[in-house]
Amino acid sequence: MSVQGFTNIIQGPLTQYLQISQQIGGDVGQHSQLVHNAFQVQFQYLTLASQSKQPSQPEIINLLKPTSDQISAIQDFREKNRSSKFFNHLSAISESIPALGWVTVSPAPAPYVKEMNDAGQFYTNRVLKDWKEKDKKHVEWVKAWIQTLTELQAFVKQHHTTGLVWAGKGVAAPPPPPPGCPPPPPVLTDFSAASTAGGDADRSALFAQINQGENITRNLKKVTSEMQTHKNPTLREGPAPFKTPxxxxxxxxxxxxxxxxxxxxxxxxxxxxxxxxxxxxxxxxxxxxxxxxxxxxxxxxxxxxxxxxxxxxxxxxxxxxxxxxxxxxxxxxxxxxxxxxxxxxx
Missing domain, CATH: 2.160.20.70 (Pectate Lyase C-like)
Structure with missing residues (x-):
């Protein structure tokens, strides 16, 4: 597979879209940063696929979670800014960004990308209607985004005609990077003499509870079957699949x-x-x-x-x-x- 083809999309029409978005500024500029992150995550996923054999389905779901999270962040940004004067811009991206979910589609991922491009056309037409006489930058913005998805469709059709192609050799795909380290523990303070007396009372209460014997368990919260992962399959579910209209x-x-x-x-x-x-x-x-x-x-x-x-x-x-x-x-x-x-x- 050719990761270079995807790199050309990032360095070409996507970069143009990002630059124009920053020129427009406001919510459009902020939204474009989320789009940039989504494409970077997909680039990492494609690079991984080009170097690894195809993992199991549960592993694929785990590996796709960063992409799913980025798409959700893009769509959530639109929902939180429905009063924005650039709402049509945000909607055009939010309706078509699920195109990055082509990696889960077979046997025809390229038409899926086109469908997502078409899904955003309702709002890109509104952008053109509202801004073509006011500011030509918005017209160029629409062209750059549509061209990004058009080239993505061509890339998928050429290199992944029936679905994402894995290397078929090499080591298994590693899991996504773990979350960041937890926050450090609170700094220990110098207890005063006044707090020592309170500490003695707390220790006395603690020993009194320990001396209850078997009765100490009566205040424990019962774990029901709905709270156990081996009895409730919904607790083991992976991220939700990509939504498509x-x-x-x-x-x-x-x-x-x-x-x-x-x-x-x-x-x-x-x-x-x-x-x-x-x-x-x-x-x-x-x-x-x-x-x-x-x-x-x-x-x-x-x-x-x-x-x-x-x-x-x-x-x-x-x-x-x-x-x-x-x-x-x-x-x-x-x-x-x-x-x-x-x-x-x-």
Missing amino acids: ARTGEYQKGNHNLLVENVEMNNVVYLFRCTDSTVVIKGKLNSITLDSCKKTSVVFDSLVSAMEFINCQSVQMQTEYPVPEQYKTTVVPGKGLSTIIVESKG
């Missing part, structure tokens, strides 16, 4: 009853190698992608961004709600009303 369907054949409900505007639907099938999607979502499908139809209510066909044959799409249109009507002397379509300049 994607809905995926693969290898459906001759199925005309596929139904996707309760979608949200940051959700994406990805269909792969479906044949002679029909999918009905209820609600408004971000985007729909058909990849390598044949004779497949998609019926949906409404979209935020785009409907995309990749290497498909004889596919159809149908929207149930009206497609937004914009017209400009003017009064022309002697001719009446003249209506033209307003072209998008975004």
